[in-house]
Amino acid sequence: MPLTVGDKAPDFTLPSHLDKDITLSSLRGKTVVLVFFPQAWTPI
């Protein structure tokens, strides 16, 4: 089941294309738009 409005977003750290890891909790204080975007722009 997808998370819903009001849930706490689970923290994660993932590698990014900007050569550094991004940790969600380090963005506290900012609004974050997190998009899962499979199969776009790829040759797959």
Place this chain on the structure above:
Amino acid sequence: MKAWAESLGGISYPILSDFWPHGRVAQQFGVLRSEGYTERAIFIIDPDGIIRYVDIHDIDNQPSNDVLFAELAKISPEAAKVQQQQRPVSPGLPHGGVVMYCTSWCPDCRKARAWFKEHGIPFTEVDIDTTPGAADQVRKWANGSRTTPTFDIDGEIIVDYQIKRLEELLLNKK
């Protein structure tokens, strides 16, 4: 991943790889499908780390940016300001009347050309593959994507082949 992002032409936000362990973050958010890939999903997370908006949609049915900007504005008026910024045309690109940013190969550009012809509407074409600065201009309007066709109709920007908006703007004028 970096090479791939560059091949898309420079993207201003970080692209993350949810690859190892495979799809773990998607799983935590509940959007990993049993087929092994994720839903198309958008989460807006507020400054306290609480989810404030969830959208899960079909691959062909993404919500409009207007909806997302409205959601962002609810959380922080600052976040929605980008939308209101004036986006003037870069020097060197045509402006005035109907300008269509397109490519020689995109199917919707072909449809748009036919539609303009059918209605006798004159237009200027800018091929974003061959015109310097044109692809960057489209990205500014289309939130980072090279969306074609994109139209500049006397300053009104229409991203993508939105026939209804074209009709509103161009057919009702007559």
